[in-house]
Amino acid sequence: MDFSFPPEVEAFRTEVREFLAANLTDEMIAATHDGTIHAPELHAAMAARGWIAGPVPEELGGAGRSALESVVLNEEMQLAAAPVDAMAVSIVVASILLEHGSPHLKDSVVPRLLDGSALGCFGYSEPESGSDVAAAQTKAVRDGDEWVINGAKMWTTLAHISDYVILLTRTDPDVAKHKGLTFFLVPLDTPGIEIQPVPTMAVERSNATFYDDVRLGDEWRVGDVNGGWAVMKTALKYERGIAGGQFPSPTVIDAALDWAQTAERADGSRPIDDPTVREKLMRSLIDVEVCRGFAYHTASLAEEGVMFGVEGSMTKLFASESYKRHCREFQDMMGVDGLITHHNDDAHLGGRIEENLRHSPVTTIYGGTSEISRNLVAEGHLGLPRTR
């Protein structure tokens, strides 16, 4: 085995670090406190370098960056706490379109997603369906040359700043649920669409989106009619492969280390000299190295052309569950000071640990819950019987 990166990837890592040092500002990170995890200037600067198009092959208009370069980009962005949700989602939407989209979509939409002039978002979940995503009820019905869409989506995160939503609809209610689904790319300025904010317990907001007689030409269809499940599989493959989420913990650990070294307890001691604190810090650093192993492994498999499946679920499961634990332990370590939010000027490091503690529960829910990940590992990796 060999865990070294080729020199050109190491050089790329240095380039990304320098870019982030020059382009990512504290103001951009603080601006996400309005609920939208996106930094337009950063997005534009990255697009200008071709980094949004990074993982997309050159012949398809991308930058053809290797999987190893993509994982390094991802890692460095997450270590720097860069607000990249919109970028990650837009790359996935572009990748789905490149695999399943009509020539119209490949020519008119993909270039805009890759050059940073447009954003996309996911419209899979509904008020009545989440984990059982194939149970979607939002209806698309043919009317002459057009489709008419009616229904409601829940958790359409980033829809309020996006240009397009990739929408999962039901086109045949009379067959098995996986067999009657069709995807569309819907411009969000189409008449009949309403977007309402959904506030959350953390800073980030999501949206509920409503579709009332929304009319679209057939050129906006993605994949075959009633072939939506194949597109969904592609979507999940990319989401678990290139959308990141392997390194949520390092910025929290950095903050914890800073606190432990600088805070003084009532008895005059420092947390850093407390063996129980030290052990927790070491355990969290070990977890990060495990995440690193997972991240490099999936990238290396992709580079070899081996399609990974269950490895993506394992990565997500381990990274999110350990992150949740770290947030809890480090907020506890701070005691009452751990409660102070970013609204207060004197919050430690802008209230970073507190903010992560409130954000962390969602990471074991969205993008496939931990329970769904465990089902996939049990079935796909251990060969245990399907329970659904």
Next chain:
Amino acid sequence: MRTRLTDDETAVKEVFDGFFANESPIAIVRAAEPQGHDSELWSKLAATGAPGMALPESVGGGGASLRDLAVVVESWGAHLAPVPLVEHAVATRFLHTCGSDIDSLVAGEQIATLALRDSVAGAARLVPAGAVADVVVARAGNDVVRLNEPGPGTGPRNTGDLPIADRELSSAETVGSADEWTRALDEWRALMSVAYCGLGRQALALGVDYVKDRIQFDVPVGTFQAIQHGLADAATKLEGAHLLAHRAVWALDTDQPDASRLAGMALLFGAETARFCTDRSLQYHGGYGFSEEYDIQLYHRRASAWLLQLGEPSLEYARLADDEIGPIGSSGEAA
């Protein structure tokens, strides 16, 4: 970057999976209890060249890398083979670095081991493979000493049926210094983290096989999601432990700056993971898991035991912390 075994490593794995499956089936493991050593198996293993495989060809070794040795060690761990492969390989590599005579060790005619914890007042307590080793290497103050003396053959009964024993070092001679010793301990840590992955994988496989067969409430118990999820957590940690363990071995093999750090981390995580795997697997065997008859108990006991040969795990975390953030009282100035 290559996070799977290379073709050459796969070939090594196939040979030794076959060797241990044939020569060290679970009946051999059981027959070697409680002493935890099978000298006939050691002779057979020596005949394959494994004990000296990671020594230079110039001294009669196999010229293989630490990474190749790790592949053999993973298989050794999976089979709980009652022979001190890791201790012997690490101690012999250390002696070779010091220029100490290893003629009788390269081919495994004699067994070498290392005392993982520093000796006190001229004696090393509960040395791994101390019961059967002819050569013991131990740290004594700022020196590392070598004892040439046949082992007592038996030691105290213990959780893992390991051949640990106290060794008196008064006739030992100095062979090296404490600086070089760190590397030997890190090799032990990294190789044992790989061994723990082998143990964990086999323990998990026993559990998965069992729950597919055992019927309760008219269905295989493996149909129950509570059981599936426990096993899925074990499989996930195991994959993570495997990647970390082999990364640590690679880092030592190629002298990466973070090699020592990774070796320490890999061992702690590997041990915790293997213990989690044996715990889940034993639990899902129900009462039979607790019986002597079923094999999972053999794995469970060794998962508990291997790490403790090094001492208290909390001291290993403390050691990592000292390197990472400076010792207690240094206000967190990195060492």
